Amino acid sequence: MSTTANSAVSTDLPLGRVSGKVVLISGAAQGMGASHASLLASQGGTVVIGDVQKDSAESIAEKINETEGREAALGVFLDVTDYSSWEAAVASTVERFGHLDVLVNNAGIYTPGSVVDASVEDWQRTIDIDLTGTFYGMKAAVKELKKSRSSSIVNISSIAGLVGFKHRAAYSAAKWGVQGLTKTSAMDLGEFGIRVNSVHPGSVNTPLTAGLKRGFGQIPVGRAAEAEEISSLVLYLASDESRFISGASIAVDGGETAGNNLREDT
Ligand SMILES: NC(=O)c1ccc[n+]([C@@H]2O[C@H](COP(=O)([O-])OP(=O)(O)OC[C@H]3O[C@@H](n4cnc5c(N)ncnc54)[C@H](O)[C@@H]3O)[C@@H](O)[C@H]2O)c1
Numbered sequence: 253m254s255t256t257a258n259s260a261v262s263t264d265l266p267l268g269r270v271s272g273k274v275v276l277i278s279g280a281a282q283g284m285g286a287s288h289a290s291l292l293a294s295q296g297g298t299v300v301i302g303d304v305q306k307d308s309a310e311s312i313a314e315k316i317n318e319t320e321g322r323e324a325a326l327g328v329f330l331d332v333t334d335y336s337s338w339e340a341a342v343a344s345t346v347e348r349f350g351h352l353d354v355l356v357n358n359a360g361i362y363t364p365g366s367v368v369d370a371s372v373e374d375w376q377r378t379i380d381i382d383l384t385g386t387f388y389g390m391k392a393a394v395k396e397l398k399k400s401r402s403s404s405i406v407n408i409s410s411i412a413g414l415v416g417f418k419h420r421a422a423y424s425a426a427k428w429g430v431q432g433l434t435k436t437s438a439m440d441l442g443e444f445g446i447r448v449n450s451v452h453p454g455s456v457n458t459p460l461t462a463g464l465k466r467g468f469g470q471i472p473v474g475r476a477a478e479a480e481e482i483s484s485l486v487l488y489l490a491s492d493e494s495r496f497i498s499g500a501s502i503a504v505d506g507g508e509t510a511g512n513n514l515r516e517d518t
Pocket residue numbers: 278279280281282283284285302303304305330331332333358359360361362381408409410411452453454455456457458459460461
């Protein structure tokens with residue numbers, strides 16, 4: 253049993269927590285999406301990696317198949333801003349694996365700027381990918397998810413969808429939109445046995461944040477997360493262990509939105 257350096261908590265996971273489940277993940281050719289795909293596959297799931305970067309999606313799928321020693325992954329082209337692309341990805345999933353049980357709406361971009369300096373083009377592109385892409389994904393997948401005994405939608409928002417976020421007008425609006433869409437859909441889809449939750453990561457080390465100048469003083473645990481630390485929550489929400497959790501907005505942020513960590517009253 254392995255343990256983390258600063259705690260006695262085991263990092264070993266029991267095998268098969270999503271055995272038999274087929275999971276479609278958008279934007280999974282790199283970063284957090286690729287990490288979610290690997291962890292879910294290692295826990296018995298079958299993952300479909302949808303991304304505009306088709307070659308990378310296919311090569312991540314190949315690596316997962318090699319590691320797992322079975323057909324645990326498939327890479328497909330998916331542009332989340334195109335509804336027909338979503339329909340094709342869902343159809344490929346069902347054609348290849350027979351069913352769809354979990355959707356992870358992970359694809360997202362971030363654009364900088366306040367309402368003063370964000371461009372109209374950046375606003376539209378961010379809303380199209382981060383918010384409309386999430387709506388399209390749910391809309392395209394729900395017909396298949398309804399057929400599953402227990403299904404789950406995991407929408408990746410951000411802490412920018414929990415609190416205000418300086419210089420991120422479009423990103424924050426899109427990610428708050430994802431939270432609203434999640435809670436509303438949890439109410440609409442519960443009767444079909446579909447749970448819907450949103451995950452709100454704080455600062456995570458991925459290609460998305462590689463070029464950013466980030467400070468960590470505002471984060472009580474004093475560091476950014478690794479992608480795997482977000483994947484653990486995605487795995488839990490995808491699995492039946494979370495079968496009574498729906499409509500929740502869960503922060504994975506090292507305490508960043510708990511309060512003002514920079515306030516130093518004595
Ligand atoms: N990295 C962070 O600190 C952080 C924090 C909070 C939330 N998030 C969110 O987590 C998610 C994943 O972020 P990441 O850091 O892994 O990003 P990333 O840039 O490493 O990966 C995003 C993936 O989405 C894909 N993508 C972009 N546009 C697409 C489209 N139109 N259709 C399909 N795929 C598309 C990209 O090709 C890429 O593979 C995003 O929704 C992001 O907003 C990230």
